[in-house]
Amino acid sequence: MHVEALKEKISFKLNGKEIEVEADPSMRLIDFLREVLGLTGTKEGCGEGECGACTVIIDGSTANSCLVLTSQIKGKELYTIEGLQKGEELHPIQQAFIDAGAVQCGFCTPGMVLSAKVLLDKQPEPAEGDIKRAISGNLCRCTGYKKIETAIKMASDYMKKDGAE
Amino acid sequence: MNIKVYTPDVLDEAVNFLQQDGGHIIAGGTDLIIELRKEKLKPEFLVDLTFVNELRGILVSDETIEIGAMTTFEDLINSEYIKAELPSLWECAINMGACQIQNRATIGGNICNAAAAADSIPVFMALEAECIIAGADGIRKMSIDSFILGTGKNSLQKGELLKAVAFKRPQKSEINSFAKLGKRNALAISTIACAVRVKVDNRIITEAFVSTGSLGSKAGRELGVEVYLMGKSITDLNIDEAAEVLSAEVEERLKSRASIAYKKHAVKGVFKEAIEKCIKRANQ
Amino acid sequence: MEQLKVVGKSELRVDAKDKVSGKAIYPADIYMENMVYGYTVRSTMPHAEIAVDKKAAEAYPGVLAVFTAEDVTGLNHHGVVFKDHEVFCSKKVRRIGEPIAFVVAETMTAAKAAAKLVNVEYKELPAVFDPIEAMKEDAPKIHGDSNILYHYKLRKGSMDEAFSKCAVVVESTYETSMVDHAFLQPEAGVAYVEEDGTITLVVATQYPHYDREEVAEALGLPHDRIKILTAAVGGAFGGREDVTVQIHLTLAAMKLNRPIKTIYTREESFEAHSKRHPMKMKYKTGALADGTLYAMEAEIVGDSGAHASWALNVLRKAGVHATGPYTIPNVKVDSYAVYTNNPFTGAMRGFGAGQVPMAYEQQIDEIAKRLNMSPIEIRLKNCFKVGSETATGQVLEESVPLTETILKAAEAMNFEAKDQSSSRKKKGKGIASIFYGTGYGNGFPDVSNARAELKADGRIYVYAGATEVGQGAKTALSQIAAEAVGVQLDAIVFINEDTSKTPDSGTAAASRQTYNTGNGIKIACEQLRLEMLELAKEVLKLNTTVGLRINNGIVEVKSLPGRNISLEALYAEAAKRGKNLKIDRTFVAHSVRMDDETGQGAPYWPYTFAAFGVEVEVDTDTGKVDVLNAVCAQDVGKAVNPMLIEGQIEGGFAMGMSWTLYEDLGLQQGKIKNNNFSNYIIPTSLDMPEIKNIIVEAPESTAPFGAKGIGEPVMIPAMPAILNAINDAVGIRITKLPASPQEIVRLLKEKQA
């Protein structure tokens, strides 16, 4: 095995910062994030693109990081759950998830929050159907989704208020 | 996974890489990466088409529509043109997987994988689409029906890749729609999919194109029901009767399969939903 | 009663902030210096004698060790009731997926590659997959000389002529399906040896103290050499009761003296943990002409798969709950647990009480139909009320608000109103009511220990080994503690993650933590409060503790708030006096063992009740069922935290609906075909109906502030309610789960013919 031989420099923007890392371009993005960069907020629930626990944001759209190769993110702008809060201050979506009781075991939560973020970035005042669709690629076994939907509505209000200030 | 990955920026470069032995294309990657992880595929190198911009986009001209192979399902969903004029394709896109998949999965990948349940294939079949193939010797074209050979099999030769699909731009008199049955309302692999396209003159159906997916090893046109539909009035179409024609046709074709007892029944519901959408559109 | 200040409020979860920010640490998130990886080799045959050769695997580059049965340092077994799992199979395998070896290497890739080189030679044995077949004398035996590992008998009244007195008798056989917990976080864990020799195991479990016992016995280690740290748990639902990674990891860490980690893939997770018992249920129910339920006979056979796990308790619970929440004077129930070569079954939300409603709720509906009564009327007529006697002879003296839940569910869903159906899509409504007995049951010591301590920072530290599996235990139990001491929620520090610090509070299962551990915490905290006030009285030179209150971390005299002492200062005063403000208390739930021949006794306490109504739409062409609306009326005793309860109800409904309509392991000859989320279907946001929650309170006097456990009862009525709604829509009776589109189309055709 020539592990080293296959590494190459990969540069992209991660959580707002330009970075350049040596990596195996055929590594799954989720492994790259967790094992190489130590960003363990991205979770693996299935490895098949079916659960959305590994959701990240690439160029403003959600993606299952278990179905992306590291080669595919060159030059792109990536967000993981770690990039949402500013210091100790939670992003309004994160706060809304707490306030609405949308978190139980929490394993789906990072992915849910990121799916919500992409939705609200594109549609600040989503209709109920839009919310359901936006999280339909994120499985949750605990909540039945209702409180998550409420949280996203709440987040939309929080963000509107934040914007108005 | 320790596989060499080439990331060409232009089509020629991509085709060049593919001339070597042992390579495999990665488009969106939503199917391929699973295969790689399970070691069902062990290519020596990958050609990642992510950065070949000329492969991505929807080209609408007076006569034809051309959709680049690297166009994602999300691109289709976001296209106002597709939404308005090609609801069959739009509905297929929005019902495919869920957002995360729609954002990554490509038309080219969906077609080339040739899964029996690949939803875009019956849609393109009903549109009589052509596949545009690029290789070392240039471009060749073939109908999507002959491009798909069976489950997991397509007509690409070594060193070739699918560049785009193209089809005639729908005329004013055309209506199209899509319906699918899955085990749940998102993240669902089609149990049955159905695409319908009809040309209507003075409320009479003059031409009909019906294709189904997930019935048998490859998607295909359903000629019996097409014949049935032709000449009928879209206003007072006997939908139940049409569905029975389709059901009988499907039963005849798949009679040896265990799943047929259910599918011959269920296909009626899927077809009815698709044709009802057409009728509704005809009435608008 | 004084007004409650913390209990009853929708306090925000204490663990939510870490979870929304991605900082919560699940076992797979731990990376340590010098860490190695383990991968499990599992049996590929359902029943076979084996011979294992590991030489080739040991020689693979990067491999440190390959552990098999011969390497187990203690007793090569484990199991929650019977020790009938082997840590590694020694001579024979009894199911597909049983661990045979654990390959440890420098990388996971190397471990997986070497695992393929572990040569397992199988000599196939005849196997049995149908529990009814397995009960026969000449069936292949899985363990010992009978496959029947438990038989519960319930006898009440007399069956002679009981049915002949009935105006209507319905009789049918029902079959529930084997399903998976499908918690979102696959099993994972890390083990390492600390400097003092303690082996620490970080794992997501429901019962850390029991895991410690299992590990200690299997490895022949004293308890105090093992420390279990509970990481964040990504869902459990009963599937983390039996050990999976625990012993393998501890063994490897001990032998290799390096930190070791393992992570299961989703596919492996399906093979590794227990499943829900599928049950075959022969049911016969009769009623008098006025709709009074008069007789019931049931035979229930539960498939335990290759191991016992909780089969006795599950089939006992099924038997006790077989009548549903209805008074029936003449009852005969037999329930059996049977070994087969299927995947093993164990605890799963509902625990036997969840399967039987498929039969009793459909039969009561059918009886109503034949007597021309409404489903509501017949339930109200027969359902348990205060003073009712259950089939085991237990008298329900208080907190039985079943009538209220039925009425409220019926009203909220406008039950009698018929909705418009199209020609191919038919709508229907259904209702189901259930009961659920909390706790281990049947006289088994159901013990929760808890400790409460005032510390130097003026806060109350509560120690209990009650796991937070996502249900909100940490929050709800903190609320109970805060209320009992009389402080705000943020003055409570709740510690439940470390077996070296926490007392054993029993398992986070059987819906028992709120009631049992809640009680333990409450009595410890009340005593702590008394002792704190006693000391304050001394320090403040008062003649009595009457009139003392705790306000914002300060103990003060009600009418003279200037006379006060902060909790920090109180701690210092205690320390000065050499006094420990630390209270340990134990709560034991009451449960009376049932008679072996008649099943008479008081097996569980308390009982929780619920009634759900649903509306469905059935596509008569495709057989697809959409659940449009749900109304969930849930008895809670007293709501500790309404928002948490709503979350439980909604999640429970989703799980019940999923079981009813979607989930299917595709089991063939003991092999799970549907072992990932692409084919093992659970609902998405787009599949869920609107859900209206109705929380019904009827405080239970023995419960902490009246609160009963609800984790399981909230999922149970979903299945029968949906099945009754399908019947209302298209007139078919589902007798086999799941109610898949295929099954519905088959039954529709059968009905037409």
Ligand code: FES
């Ligand atoms: S882990 Fe990527 S979608 Fe499940």
Ligand code: FES
């Ligand atoms: S909170 Fe547990 S999976 Fe969503």
